[in-house]
Amino acid sequence: MLYALLDLLVPQRCPICSGPLDTDAAGLxxxxxxxxxPIRLPTEPPLAAREAAAWFQGPLRHAIHGLKFQNEPWRGRALGFAAATLAPPLSAFDLIVPVPLSRERLRERGYNQALLIARGVSLATQAPMRQSSLARHLHGEAQSSKGRDARRDILGAYRARSVAGLRVLLVDDVTTTGATAIACAAALMESGAQSVASWSVAAAP
Ligand SMILES: [Zn+2]
Known part of the structure; x- marks a missing residue:
């Protein structure tokens, strides 16, 4: 209701470059x-596919930086909606699940940017989204350790539920190595998911 009202009062801006919307290309x-x-990236089991909607560069890189580090949550849903409309996931799926944040990060940021993006993807694809299907139960940041250690730390950091028999689409802001998505896929498959593919707004080249 509030957002609908704001949409009427505040002129719409492009969630990537913040510029005016001349024509409305899915809100960009x-x-x-x-x-x-649509970009297909290398992956490994149990993650069936790893996809992105654009390269992590130029204005998109700035927009995602703003979304994550400069308290600009307004970009999230619009970005997810536009990216999923213009470069939709290539894999078939039944349920959208956002990559969860650690509790510390959530407290710091005040919102999970992947959840905001996932809401936009759900709107664009008409597929249901369920945040509660995946939780990060080990807290602290894996980034503090490097390489193989970071990978080992992150595997087993997630717990999934209520995904039996479903083809899950994991949604995140940026994919870099795929390690997070692979760890999430392991938890989802363990909980009985039929398959897991990941889709991110951007892929780090
Ligand atoms: Zn723009």
Whole structure:
């Protein structure tokens, strides 16, 4: 209700470059809409596919930085909606699950940017989204350790539920190595998911 009201009062901006919307390309300006193209990235089991909607560079890189580190949550849902409309997931799925944040990060940031993006993806694809299906139960940041240690730390950091028989689409803001998505996929498959694919707004080249 409040957001609907704000949409009427505040002129819409492009969630990537913050510029005016000349024509409405799924809620992006024409120039930013041109950045969207489905990307397939290398993956490994149990993650069946790893996809993104654009490369993590230029204005999109700035927008995601703002969303994560400069308290700009307004970008999240619009970005998810636009990216999933213009470069939709290639894998078939029944349920959208956002990658959870650690409790510390959530407290610091005040919101999970992957959840905001996932709401937009759900709106664009008409598929249900369920945040509670995946939780991060080990807290603290794996980034403090490097390479193989970080990978070992992150595997087993997630717990899943209520996904039996479902094809899950994991949604995140940026995919880099795929280690997070693989750890999430392991937990989801252990809980009986039929398959897990990941889709991110951006892929780090
Ligand atoms: Zn733009």
């Amino acid at each position: 300006c024409d120039r930013c809409a041109g950045l969207m193209l």
